[in-house]
Amino acid sequence: MTCLAVAAVTAGAGLCGLAVLLAAAVVTPVPILSMTAAAIVFLAVAYAGAVLVTARRVSPGHRRTARRVAFTAGSLVPGAVFAWAALAPAPPSPATAMAGASPVQVSTGSTLTVIKLPARGGASRSPIVVVHGGPGVPELQDNAKAFASLTDQGFDVYLYAQLGTDGSTRLDDPRGYTRGRAVADLEGLRSRLGLSKVILIGHSNGGEIAARYLAAHPDRVAGLVLTSPGPLDPADTSVNLVSGRLDPARKAQLYGTLLQPRSLLGYLLLQVNPAAAHAFLPDAEADARNDIVLELARPALYCRGAMPAERPVQGTGFYAMQYPQSATAPRPSDPRPALAGLPTPTLIIKGSCDYLSWRSATTYRDLLPNSRLIYVNGAGHNVYHDGNTTVVAAITAFLTHRPLPLPSYTAAAPPAGYEGPP
Missing domain, CATH: 3.40.50.1820 (Alpha/Beta hydrolase fold, catalytic domain)
Structure with a gap:
């Protein structure tokens, strides 16, 4: 298992999640619904990718541990960082008024x-x-x-x-x-x-x-x-x-x-x-x-x-x-x-x-x-x-x-x- 493979899985999962988010947004303007759908797809694709990567590159006795590491490193950590960056609102500008x-x-x-x-x-x-x-x-x-x-x-x-x-x-x-x-x-x-x-x-x-x-x-x-x-x-x-x-x-x-x-x-x-x-x-x-x-x-x-x-x-x-x-x-x-x-x-x-x-x-x-x-x-x-x-x-x-x-x-x-x- 390589860092490059995990990164590829993360990128693929991210693109799939983004595509689902935008597709869901066409149907509903409610952010929580489209983001939930995107998160589910992101995690599912990331897990499937982790399974695929470890099946090909890791010996049978170590696959479960490797799968967990790959899934955590490739989805949970980047996903949490992105969610924090994307969901935390910025403070508004101070109101301005002209005399x-x-x-x-x-x-x-x-x-x-x-x-x-x-x-x-x-x-x-x-x-x-x-x-x-x-x-x-x-x-x-x-x-x-x-x-x-x-x-x-x-x-x-x-x-x-x-x-x-x-x-x-x-x-x-x-x-x-x-x-x-x-x-x-x-x-x-x-x-x-x-x-x-x-x-x-x-x-x-x-x-x-x-x-x-x-x-x-x-x-x-x-x-x-x-x-x-x-x-x-x-x-x-x-x-x-x-x-x-x-x-x-x-x-x-x-x-x-x-x-x-x-x-x-x-x-x-x-x-x-x-x-x-x-x-x-x-x-x-x-x-x-x-x-x-x-x-x-x-x-x-x-x-x-x-x-x-x-x-x-x-x-x-x-x-x-x-x-x-x-x-x-x-x-x-x-x-x-x-x-x-x-x-x-x-x-x-x-x-x-x-x-x-x-x-x-x-x-x-x-x-x-x-x-x-x-x-x-x-x-x-x-x-x-x-x-x-x-x-x-x-x-x-x-x-x-x-x-x-x-x-x-x-x-x-x-x-x-x-x-x-x-």
């Missing part, structure tokens, strides 16, 4: 955390609503800091945490986190706040949500600003390339965190049954783990060496982020036909260090005839968080109908210094 934040219930049933930055001297222009990215990454404090200067220009600025993030509603069923619900929540918020027409500033995935809102409610949008907008083409998978911008040490930390047994099991359950994942990994714990993952990935959102010393990532929503990308999520509708030709004034901003594809930005430019694309050298995905004053200056100039500080970029191909995919 001036208020809960606002909208017609969809969502309660959204909203911050209003009132125009200084009174509002004289269309109000601005900032649609954060992720999905599931509210960044309310950083966005408030970035866009506070717009209040000097007569704009009321509203920031809100989308469904499933920060202090906003968490759903019992993760399958409710869809792009359609995000658009409906935004329309409900506009109506609840009594805003006739709004200017939308959408970042990353929030850019896609803002564009989908424009497609559904073109008469409600006075202007659109898209920073590092998420791709509209389902075939564009550049959203998965963020870790490629991390250095090897940081990437190892990130994947080590993602592959922790409990986190990995929650993610796998989400791929087969979101209700089972939610029952196993509740919101508070899932969000706390998500905060850690996104903090480790944060350098990828900036040019190398340019990450600002911001506060740690907090308030993110695991299920709001992961369910729309999961195997069980329905394919989203294509908003491009409804967007094509809309005359809404639009500014698109793309940084040289963005990990998203170049065409994720030019798609919007090509669809919207009254749009302008500007390219910001030395700016990352989070173009307005890295201290680059040109970005907010460009947004301010666009919204106040003044000349932009950067020229429009009209070519189809990216500039020579662009670091992202084409």
Whole structure:
């Protein structure tokens, strides 16, 4: 009997147990039932493997003892370690609250955390609503800091945490986190706040949500600003390339965190049954783990060496982020036909260090005839968080109908210094 044979038995039993766990989770969302089934299969396969290994390699007089040793070493000890690692919940992140934040219930049933930055001297222009990215990454404090200067220009600025993030509603069923619900929540918020027409500033995935809102409610949008907008083409998978911008040490930390047994099991359950994942990994714990993952990935959102010393990532929503990308999520509708030709004034901003594809930005430019694309050298995905004053200056100039500080970029191909995919 060899250690290699015992390890092979353990691995085989583990794979069988995991397969049964995921299969059972399709049928029932109750974790104890699927885990019991998995444990029974794991132990049965491990015992059968121990019998097989000892029958071939151990003399008859020592087989019973060898079988016990092999079964204990190959199943009970690793199984107990895995069970401890997978079943012991992590402590949740401390609750965060931003001064001036208020809960606002909208017609969809969502309660959204909203911050209003009132125009200084009174509002004289269309109000601005900032649609954060992720999905599931509210960044309310950083966005408030970035866009506070717009209040000097007569704009009321509203920031809100989308469904499933920060202090906003968490759903019992993760399958409710869809792009359609995000658009409906935004329309409900506009109506609840009594805003006739709004200017939308959408970042990353929030850019896609803002564009989908424009497609559904073109008469409600006075202007659109898209920073590092998420791709509209389902075939564009550049959203998965963020870790490629991390250095090897940081990437190892990130994947080590993602592959922790409990986190990995929650993610796998989400791929087969979101209700089972939610029952196993509740919101508070899932969000706390998500905060850690996104903090480790944060350098990828900036040019190398340019990450600002911001506060740690907090308030993110695991299920709001992961369910729309999961195997069980329905394919989203294509908003491009409804967007094509809309005359809404639009500014698109793309940084040289963005990990998203170049065409994720030019798609919007090509669809919207009254749009302008500007390219910001030395700016990352989070173009307005890295201290680059040109970005907010460009947004301010666009919204106040003044000349932009950067020229429009009209070519189809990216500039020579662009670091992202084409």
